[in-house]
Amino acid sequence: MDFALSEESEAIFDMARDVGMAEIAPNAREWELQGTIPKELWPKLAQLGFGALYVSEDRGGSDLSRLDATLVFEALSMACPSVAAFLSIHNMCAKMIDTFGSDDLKARYLPDAVTMEKVFSYCLTEPGSGSDAAALKTRAERTNDGYRLTGTKAFISGGGYSDAYIVMARTGEDGPKGVSALIVEDGAEGLSFGGLEDKMGWRSQPTRQVQLDDCPVDAGDLLGDEGHGFTYAMMGLDGGRLNIAACSLGAAQQALDMTLDYMRERKAFGKPIAEFQALQFRLADMEIELQAARTFLRQAAWKLDTGAHDATKFCAMAKKMVTEVGSRTVDQCLQLHGGYGYLADYGIEKLVRDLRVHQILEGTNEIMRMIVARDMLRA
Numbered sequence: 001m002d003f004a005l006s007e008e009s010e011a012i013f014d015m016a017r018d019v020g021m022a023e024i025a026p027n028a029r030e031w032e033l034q035g036t037i038p039k040e041l042w043p044k045l046a047q048l049g050f051g052a053l054y055v056s057e058d059r060g061g062s063d064l065s066r067l068d069a070t071l072v073f074e075a076l077s078m079a080c081p082s083v084a085a086f087l088s089i090h091n092m093c094a095k096m097i098d099t100f101g102s103d104d105l106k107a108r109y110l111p112d113a114v115t116m117e118k119v120f121s122y123c124l125t126e127p128g129s130g131s132d133a134a135a136l137k138t139r140a141e142r143t144n145d146g147y148r149l150t151g152t153k154a155f156i157s158g159g160g161y162s163d164a165y166i167v168m169a170r171t172g173e174d175g176p177k178g179v180s181a182l183i184v185e186d187g188a189e190g191l192s193f194g195g196l197e198d199k200m201g202w203r204s205q206p207t208r209q210v211q212l213d214d215c216p217v218d219a220g221d222l223l224g225d226e227g228h229g230f231t232y233a234m235m236g237l238d239g240g241r242l243n244i245a246a247c248s249l250g251a252a253q254q255a256l257d258m259t260l261d262y263m264r265e266r267k268a269f270g271k272p273i274a275e276f277q278a279l280q281f282r283l284a285d286m287e288i289e290l291q292a293a294r295t296f297l298r299q300a301a302w303k304l305d306t307g308a309h310d311a312t313k314f315c316a317m318a319k320k321m322v323t324e325v326g327s328r329t330v331d332q333c334l335q336l337h338g339g340y341g342y343l344a345d346y347g348i349e350k351l352v353r354d355l356r357v358h359q360i361l362e363g364t365n366e367i368m369r370m371i372v373a374r375d376m377l378r379a
């Protein structure tokens with residue numbers, strides 16, 4: 001058993017950290033205030049292959065392993081977890097198109113997804129169905145040319161910002177087997193958006209409802225087969241969960257690094273606060289938790305890469321554990337900064353806000369436990 005990253009993997013991590021520190025970190029706070037990420041950023045990341053991390057090479061993608069992809073998200077999150085997580089959603093969509101799309105669909109959408117000239121959003125959640133996603137009600141009625149979509153998608157990251165949307169909609173019976181996945185491009189007739197959601201964190205990413213009102217979709221824009229959309233949507237989520245966990249890990253590591261520097265400088269009672277043993281123990285506890293989280297996350301990624309039978313369970317366990325460790329760590333880092341941790345200028349309070357949602361999306365951490373417990377009881 002070899003726990004070391006290969007030289008190539010180290011290089012991927014370093015490349016992502018460097019571009020994050022150069023292109024994202026200096027702007028992260030400003031983008032949060034503006035409530036948007038400039039679209040010019042994406043082609044710069046795409047030039048490094050980050051627009052299609054696990055799209056096959058013959059379609060212009062990077063064809064990275066899931067493990068290497070987590071390194072990209074861990075490293076980019078050191079600059080800003082909100083930007084990194086948005087990139088993860090686009091990559092999840094690109095992978096869905098590459099894996100399940102017809103040759104025609106791939107030829108039409110993948111080139112722009114790879115270069116990030118087009119950014120993609122993932123539309124599963126609805127106002128009445130989140131955790132119970134298979135209860136979705138958005139309908140795709142058959143027409144002579146394809147479908148007409150009617151319904152509302154809630155909490156869509158990139159809603160009103162992205163260039164195309166993968167929409168899970170009902171083409172058949174109730175439940176997961178009646179769901180199909182369809183691509184809707186920005187500007188489509190009947191496509192509109194709700195107001196900008198005012199969120200606790202992830203504020204640089206615009207989140208809106210996506211409304212579909214008799215929105216025509218060509219038959220050629222059906223992704224894969226009718227009735228398989230829910231399976232495609234769930235398959236994307238295993239990797240998405242690893243990425244979200246990696247985003248928590250990178251941001252927490254960044255907060256811990258910043259805290260070490262701060263504690264060496266900040267004095268109280270005549271000495272640097274780093275010299276108080278009670279605080280040193282807290283540093284040690286954070287280090288132990290973060291290292292354990294990193295190892296667990298990489299094991300789950302390895303399971304997904306090797307097609308292990310329990311990969312879904314491990315992705316769920318890692319998502320739950322790492323996102324909770326991440327939030328605990330950034331909260332502790334804020335505490336160790338004292339009052340300054342509460343000030344935006346110190347960069348820690350943003351991480352506390354950004355990481356909180358990682359326990360809620362890509363399946364809540366309660367749902368992660370449900371997946372784990374079901375698997376245990378089945379076994």
Ligand SMILES: Cc1cc2nc3c(=O)[nH]c(=O)nc-3n(C[C@H](O)[C@H](O)[C@H](O)COP(=O)(O)OP(=O)(O)OC[C@H]3O[C@@H](n4cnc5c(N)ncnc54)[C@H](O)[C@@H]3O)c2cc1C
Nearest residue numbers: 122123124125129130131155156157360361362363364366
């Ligand atoms: C900032 C943000 C961005 C998002 N981006 C996207 C996106 O891009 N695309 C998208 O499709 N969705 C997106 N979501 C939606 C997200 O995936 C859902 O919010 C999430 O799945 C939870 O659904 P819900 O909010 O409806 O909560 P509910 O499902 O209503 O859950 C409420 C509470 O009940 C718990 N619960 C529910 N069922 C069970 C159960 N069986 N057992 C135990 N506990 C249970 C939940 O864990 C939760 O604590 C986003 C959400 C946020 C906040």
